[in-house]
Amino acid sequence: MKRIDRYILKTMLILFGFFALVLVAVYWVNRAVSLFERLIGDGQTAMVVLEFTLLTLPVVISIVLPVAAFAATAYGTNRLSGESELVAMQAAGLSPWRLARPVLVFGIIIALMVAALVHALVPMARDRLAERQAQIAENVTAQFLNAGVFQYPAPGITLFIREITPLGELDGMFLEDARNPADVSSYSAERALLVKSDTGPKLVMVNGVIQSLRQTEGAPRLSVTRFADMTYDLGALMGASSARGRDLRDYSTAALLTPDQALLDATGATPARARLEAHSRIAQPLLSPVAAMLGFATLLVGGFSRFGVWRQVGWAVVALIFVQLLTNWAANRAGDDPALWPLVYLPAAVGAAICIALLAIAAAPNRPLLSRLRGGSNKAPSDTVRSTDGGAQ
Numbered sequence: 001m002k003r004i005d006r007y008i009l010k011t012m013l014i015l016f017g018f019f020a021l022v023l024v025a026v027y028w029v030n031r032a033v034s035l036f037e038r039l040i041g042d043g044q045t046a047m048v049v050l051e052f053t054l055l056t057l058p059v060v061i062s063i064v065l066p067v068a069a070f071a072a073t074a075y076g077t078n079r080l081s082g083e084s085e086l087v088a089m090q091a092a093g094l095s096p097w098r099l100a101r102p103v104l105v106f107g108i109i110i111a112l113m114v115a116a117l118v119h120a121l122v123p124m125a126r127d128r129l130a131e132r133q134a135q136i137a138e139n140v141t142a143q144f145l146n147a148g149v150f151q152y153p154a155p156g157i158t159l160f161i162r163e164i165t166p167l168g169e170l171d172g173m174f175l176e177d178a179r180n181p182a183d184v185s186s187y188s189a190e191r192a193l194l195v196k197s198d199t200g201p202k203l204v205m206v207n208g209v210i211q212s213l214r215q216t217e218g219a220p221r222l223s224v225t226r227f228a229d230m231t232y233d234l235g236a237l238m239g240a241s242s243a244r245g246r247d248l249r250d251y252s253t254a255a256l257l258t259p260d261q262a263l264l265d266a267t268g269a270t271p272a273r274a275r276l277e278a279h280s281r282i283a284q285p286l287l288s289p290v291a292a293m294l295g296f297a298t299l300l301v302g303g304f305s306r307f308g309v310w311r312q313v314g315w316a317v318v319a320l321i322f323v324q325l326l327t328n329w330a331a332n333r334a335g336d337d338p339a340l341w342p343l344v345y346l347p348a349a350v351g352a353a354i355c356i357a358l359l360a361i362a363a364a365p366n367r368p369l370l371s372r373l374r375g376g377s378n379k380a381p382s383d384t385v386r387s388t389d390g391g392a393q
Helices: 002-041 046-082 085-091 096-143 234-238 253-257 261-267 271-302 310-336 338-363 368-374
Strands: 157-164 170-180 183-195 202-214 221-233
Touching (some): 002 046, 002 096, 046 096, 085 096, 096 253, 096 271, 096 338, 170 202, 183 221, 253 271, 261 271, 271 310, 271 338, 310 338
Antiparallel strands (some): 157 170, 183 202, 202 221
């Protein structure tokens, strides 16, 4: 019997590798195109685009693996049924529960892969991606610092630098902020420095003047202020977030289950919200064995048919869509009220119940429901033939 288990498991793993490769490639290319357009538009190199697309790969794989597991089991079961191998196994005395064992092992293997991704690789990739995005934002800001030309880095902003010294000092700088026509400010400074900070790049101006033109109810008023040194938030001006909070998805599951004050301050989330994110990660791998068993159990109900089991394939797809809709509903409900975090485990529980019910139906082939799923009749033929004179032959 172990040889049959290995045969079914090997078949599912081979098909899973094919479907996973195709689905990841399609999904990843779709994301890579949008990243390519955005990053190349910002003047980034191809290596930066490649790095960003690689960092998004763990998220893509974690989403695609359960779907690939379902496709592998559905296609594999269909092929085993079409080649009469399932019929031979059942004729040898293997019950549907026994045949489901290697498929369940296959689903657990996929669940372990998804768990490794959502608990380790995805948080690491997201954390690195957030750091690189902050660095890119600063680099984009620095690209606007060119000497001898008027530049317009944002609508209503005019920037001019007379000279940039070898030490990186900006000599003779002029900056006009006219984003609000009713309050226009002009900054002039003898020297300026661009410095980095945790909240984005800052422009430190030395020995300068601020001229502010404000529209009042009477006549416009011009005020002039001289300063020895002043700091201007250039990151917010160029579009970088001056107070970018971190995302809960950047942290490990252990940190989210017992969030400390530093984590809550960095993300602006509540402890209940952080624990909800952790439970969502724990529940996500549970859908992989459910998806695999749905693809197997639904097709097993159909039995052998010369016309194939495409009707059962349709029912399997409907069951998977139902579980996915239930997952989305549970996520939305728990998102509105984090105290309802047990709902994130409901889709896996309902999916497991559906699989058990389908295997029970397959193990009791005389039930009327089985006949309807097969599209046949449950009427048994008569075992006697009545003669014309009332006897039986």
